[in-house]
Amino acid sequence: MPNITNCPRCSNVYEASSSEEANRSDRMCNECWNSRTFRIVRFRQEGLPREVIKEGCDLEEARSHCGDPATQGIGWFDGYEEE
Numbered sequence: 001m002p003n004i005t006n007c008p009r010c011s012n013v014y015e016a017s018s019s020e021e022a023n024r025s026d027r028m029c030n031e032c033w034n035s036r037t038f039r040i041v042r043f044r045q046e047g048l049p050r051e052v053i054k055e056g057c058d059l060e061e062a063r064s065h066c067g068d069p070a071t072q073g074i075g076w077f078d079g080y081e082e083e
Helices: 030-034 059-067
Strands: 003-006 013-016 038-044 051-057 076-082
Touching (some): 038 059, 051 059, 059 076
Antiparallel strands (some): 003 013, 038 051
């Protein structure tokens, strides 16, 4: 039986891969999933404020940046979050 659902972001109707995926609150159609953007954020210890390093990255760019050993140090690291 097909798992027809709608994307909460754009309301497009699509077929989910499973009934579990069709019922998830964070489900998205492929178009919305692939168009997500991320911001790179510098996180610091000891309650210091976070700093946005870059916005508008795709997932590959964000992962590549944060995987670079130069993007971490004692008391800080760069991470990413969906915009």
